[in-house]
Amino acid sequence: MSNYTVIGKRVHRIDGTEKVTGNAKFTFDLVLSNMLYGKILRSPHPHAKIVNLDTTQAEKLIGVKAVVTGKDTLGRKNGIWRRFPELCDEEILCRAKVRFVGDPVAAVAAIDEDTAEEACQLIRVEYEELPAVFDPLEAIKEEAPQIHEGVELNINVTRHIEWGDVDEAFKRCDYVREDRFKTSSQHHVCMETHDAVASFDYNGKLTVWTSTQSSYYIQRLLADMLGLREGDIRVIKPPTGGGFGSKFELDSAQFCASVLSMKLCRPVKIVLTRAEEFTATKRRTPMHYFSKLGAKKDGTFLAKEVRVLTEGGAYTGMGATALYLTGFFSSFPYKFPNYRYDGYRVYTNTAPTSACRGFGAPQSTFVGESQIDMLAEALGIDPIEIRRKNGMTPNYEVPGQAFIQSCELHQCLDKTEEQIKQRGKLPPNHGIGVACYGFMSGGIFNWFDTPYAFSSALVRINIDGKVDLFTGACEIGQGSDTTLSMICAEELGVRLEDIRIHSGDTGICPADLGSWGSRETLMNGNAVKMAAADAKRQLMAFAAAKLGANIVYDLNMTDRWFHLVDRPERGFSYYDIVKGVIRGNDGEAIIGRGHYTPHRKGMISPAYSFGVQAVEVEVDPETGRYKLVNVSTAHGSGKVINPVGIEGQLEGAIMMAGGYGFCEDQPMDNGKILNPSFDDYKLIRSLDMPEVKILEIESYEPEGPFGAKEAGEGLTNPTAGAIGNAIYKAIGVRINDLPITPEKVFRALREKENQGK
């Protein structure tokens, strides 16, 4: 039986009521007195020089208060890889050249959105169109147009990972296969588009309310771009309608609203339209994958070689990290004794690609899991068995890269196998495909070059026993406020309703790198636990003296009751102890501090989740149409803090990853995205959702708070691969390029029929 009083319980989100009742105030809802509304004029060309930019007519329009262009900025280049200046390549407001359809060239502030929109249409921009390139395989040719000055062949970043002797190992393999894959783009489709309200005052202080995954990053990046000190910028994150990787870089709404507000000393609000969101914000990275896999006759993997060329789009963003992670996760979650990865990120004249839930891992998992099934079939080995034979185990070291402590992969495989057996004999044209996966619990890499701890938290206990928890963690809809409050309550020994969390406000919260890479539960959770323990220690000292206990370790506090561990009836009320300590503190509230930065935990992450997903599909062999029937997932996330939270994450992930595998894409014509609306961008809707089952896995991660680790992005990784494998099981055709649309299935079926004739 669990000794915990808060964690592990099914808890509804602490911000749930205000959100479902419509009372939550998002950035979108904010109205400040004297506030203006901004709009951004964007390039209609994929690649062009700005010859002339005339804002005269726009400025004359009644109701227009300011028009800004690149000339109103310091001309600095934005980038989140601050450690590498050459990767800071985005002006945001372009001064001389545009590089994709949607690149911003000017911004207007006016009394309302319609006036601002009209003013944008009055801005005259004379462009000199340049040759453009959209395919990374074309962009690396010498005759291709150069997108960024000095970046020859448009090669933005390269990454290499290697261990063992790959060439020698391939010679020892009984079976080697080489396959090519192509993965597609995907948009984050946040319910709340990118938006910001910026207010610059006469004292030279800028306050920005914005929908973001990291208020700390935005503060720092704005300071760089605007030439202000960090302390002069306060970034406040109101309730946020989703991020999925799209909101931890400085965006055009935040930057343009700030530039306009600084010019006018008035608040300016910019909300991107849905069409802008689709065309002018970043997206999931499409990748060309070349994968070579070798094994012994018994299915033991000996070597893997992967080469990846990614479509970078116009700017770096977080794409360089996606390039590295897709290489790392191409080896996951298996023990490859010999492995080599060469990755190249290439600039193209398309909307920039960057982080998107899974951060390169959904691509590598689709490729890896498809190829493993192909290899297993060729060797006549059961797909689960080959995964069991090669799967990672606890305390495994990925050579030179990572140390795995907890690993539940084999438990997950057992549970999944059991589940598949329970499904019994499948009807005709049904198939079940499996895919294994793993993911990081926050990234260790410090490309942002911050001197701060990766996560920090502060706990303040007030005279009435209420606890204020301050953290820079960003609640973006994933439930971190609830999870962190539960960790705080558990560690302190109080109830969840005793905690009031203040998060994502740089003015009052300690620094945290934000919500990306599935980091908040482990990293911020550790900081919160430490801060709560620090505060509790101060209470303990007083309680121990009052109780006359032998040593402080004899004491504990559970459910607002300080007591001797062995004699729980002997104790004091939490409230009495709090009052006593504050009185003895000269009236000062009790403050606890905590911080967490992973040290000596490898290159990638301090901990990894593992899981297995089984997807059942039903395919119509006449039309190629198919539907997802059942998705069963065994996910090892260490100690589950809130079971309701993990269920929500899983359902959301299946919707998002199912869409990635099934229908979501961003086709382009001459660099212009053709489906920038919900009419044309195909998503999995509620009626398309399959039956979803969670297969419970018990585990404990030593590095995590109370043994917890990630349960966010990892869940997005397996679905596309499992769908591909399921379709093959159902009708015997394999699709190597995403998304696996019914049209592709139909064509493959016809091709198979023709070959059979």
Added chain:
Amino acid sequence: MAYHCPVCNKVSSSAMDLTRHMIGRGDKVHRDWINSKGFKFSELLALQFKSFGGEGYRALAEILEKEAKVEG
């Protein structure tokens, strides 16, 4: 064996590894060195994504086998 990059002196364990370093690095000085040996850098790179044989890499590795400073 330690193979030294003729451009930046980075040490690799084999000529093939050194080839991978030089192409992966991909900056102007590395490209110029490769091009000076009669190769076309962009073609070598594109070959990576057209075939698995690594023919282009092997040809460069043969040159490096002879021309790189080797120790051990």
